[in-house]
Amino acid sequence: MKQQVGIEAITVAVPRRYIDLEDLARARGVDPAKFTQGLGGLEMAVAEPGEDSAALAASAAAQLIRSRKVDPVRIGMLVVGTETGVDHSKAVASYVQGMLKLPPTMRTFDCQHACYGGTAALNAVSEWIASGAGADRVGIVICSDIARYGLNTAGEPTQGAGAVAMLVSANPELLALDLGVSGTFSMDVHDFWRPLGRREAVVDGHYSIQCYLDAVSGSYRGWRTRALARDLIRAGGLPSEQLARILYHVPFCKMAKKAHAQLRRCDLEDRSGKPLDQTAEAEETPRAAASFEAQVAPSLGLSARVGNVYTGSLYLSLASLLQREAAGLAGKRIGLFSYGSGCVSEFFSGVVGARATQVIASAELDRVLSERERIGIAEYERIINLPPDQPAAAPTPPGGFRYQGTKEFRRTYA
Ligand code: HMG
Numbered sequence: 001m002k003q004q005v006g007i008e009a010i011t012v013a014v015p016r017r018y019i020d021l022e023d024l025a026r027a028r029g030v031d032p033a034k035f036t037q038g039l040g041g042l043e044m045a046v047a048e049p050g051e052d053s054a055a056l057a058a059s060a061a062a063q064l065i066r067s068r069k070v071d072p073v074r075i076g077m078l079v080v081g082t083e084t085g086v087d088h089s090k091a092v093a094s095y096v097q098g099m100l101k102l103p104p105t106m107r108t109f110d111c112q113h114a115c116y117g118g119t120a121a122l123n124a125v126s127e128w129i130a131s132g133a134g135a136d137r138v139g140i141v142i143c144s145d146i147a148r149y150g151l152n153t154a155g156e157p158t159q160g161a162g163a164v165a166m167l168v169s170a171n172p173e174l175l176a177l178d179l180g181v182s183g184t185f186s187m188d189v190h191d192f193w194r195p196l197g198r199r200e201a202v203v204d205g206h207y208s209i210q211c212y213l214d215a216v217s218g219s220y221r222g223w224r225t226r227a228l229a230r231d232l233i234r235a236g237g238l239p240s241e242q243l244a245r246i247l248y249h250v251p252f253c254k255m256a257k258k259a260h261a262q263l264r265r266c267d268l269e270d271r272s273g274k275p276l277d278q279t280a281e282a283e284e285t286p287r288a289a290a291s292f293e294a295q296v297a298p299s300l301g302l303s304a305r306v307g308n309v310y311t312g313s314l315y316l317s318l319a320s321l322l323q324r325e326a327a328g329l330a331g332k333r334i335g336l337f338s339y340g341s342g343c344v345s346e347f348f349s350g351v352v353g354a355r356a357t358q359v360i361a362s363a364e365l366d367r368v369l370s371e372r373e374r375i376g377i378a379e380y381e382r383i384i385n386l387p388p389d390q391p392a393a394a395p396t397p398p399g400g401f402r403y404q405g406t407k408e409f410r411r412t413y414a
Contacts, residue, residue, distance in 0.1 A: 004172055005177055007168060007318070008166075008174060009064060010167075010315065011067065011363045012164050012319055012363060013059035013162060013368070014045050014162040014368060015048060016397065018043045018045050018306075019043065020043055022035070022036065023376065024157060024380075038254065039252040039253065039254050041158070042304045042305055045161045045309075046384075047161040048393070050390070050394070050402035050404070053084045053085060054092045055400075056146075056161065056163035057144035058096045060142060061142050061163075062100055062399055062400070063165070065140075067362040068362070072100075072102050074137050076139060077106060077107045078096065078106050078139070078140045078142075079093060079111060079121040079139065079142075080121065080141075081111045081119070083194070083310055084144075091109055092110050092144065094108055095411065099413050111124065113342065114310070115251075115310045115314075116339065117310075117311045118143030119314065122166065123346075126168055126177055129168065140168070142165045143163065143164045143310075144312065145162075145163075145311050147161060148199055148200050151385075153200075158252045160306050160307020160308040161309060163309070164309070164315040172353060173354075173356065174360065175351070175356075176350055176351045178349045180226070181349060182222070182223055182348035183218070183222020184219055185218025185222065185344075185346075186344040186345065188342075189211050189341075189342065191207050191211040191343060208251075212259065213262045215339050216262045216339075219346055220347045221266060221270070232333065240267050241267075243333055244295075244334055245321055245332075246334065246336075247335065247337065248296065249338055249339040250303040252303075253300045253304050256296050257292050260288065260291065264287075298320075299320050300320065301323075302320040302323075302369075303316055318336070319363060319365060320365075321334070322356050326352065329356070330356060332352055334349065334350060335347060389403070
């Protein structure tokens, strides 16, 4: 039998504090419904001093290793996807290695391409295992970011922060990847970027939505062709409806709804060979809404409460979905869409494992969220206005890590 490769376990670390998006809307003089219904968010994580992308990454990975009792000598690769690293040269992966005292025999590096960096890391590790080069070892992929657009900007309610760590192995108890069956789509565009030296991203918001939707069509069509050729799906009906659930990169929850409508439009237009006319559009709108509720909405719970975590966003959706529905999804195929501005995207798929319910329980996602503290907008603004690289002011939580300061250009963590 062909070797299975994929995600064996997943854990999440989020900042200790968050704001309520209705509080933010009121402070900005905006109708709260714009943020909660128009963008689909409820809460937004706020990274406080000490919670940089390396500290969050190490906190998520520490829980992964602890909860799965991973023997560190079995870890052959540690790859971090991030677009908000802490050094122009030194990898976040090296900082994590140091904080967790992981062995020197690992291959460690970071992957960067906006929010796609986590998927690039997952591909690197899963292909390493599938090639046989891993030789019975496992890999750890961490996606860790802090999304910042700045106060009083259109992007402000779509910020967030957090890290997702994944154990990738030949024992994919959560999700066995359909390796070799993916569609990719990329373009050279300025939809969202962060010039050197800037902490806040520059974004052409509405254009970025269009780039994302073009990428959905391009990468989904590539996946569909390969999935049909490999008999993962059948011709006839809507191919996208044969996927039990579809996960998207979630910069804000409404984006997943737009993406899903686009994906269905691809199926419908390609089947009829022409763009939808007015009658077909009118028939499709309620069907797309119902399909979104069934196929996509169950994965959005964590994103609505944490915000955009950039590289980890798609995998936060995976954790969210499995927490809610793993039992009913065992043995079923789901689709995943990863997007990174600039831009590159990939549509891929995998089959949920029979032990996913037990494995996701060990991530203790309810505890991770319930331990957070809600803060007001004045405190959020104070934190955002602090100069960069502030050391932790609050004590480091048990099992977690915080940035403690820089001595002679050397960052220290505890
Ligand atoms: P905006 O222009 O202020 O918002 O910013 P809007 O006017 O477009 O309104 C947003 C939605 O709220 C609309 O819904 C309104 O109708 C609705 P839609 O028409 O789109 O369905 N609305 C209301 N609903 C209910 N009650 C109301 C109300 N008022 C309005 N009273 C924008 C929106 C997303 C542009 C902004 O937040 C932004 O720039 N965000 C950052 C960019 C972004 O997230 N882009 C997403 C695609 S690119 C991507 O995903 C990559 C990324 O993750 C980075 C990476 O790859 O590293 C960002």
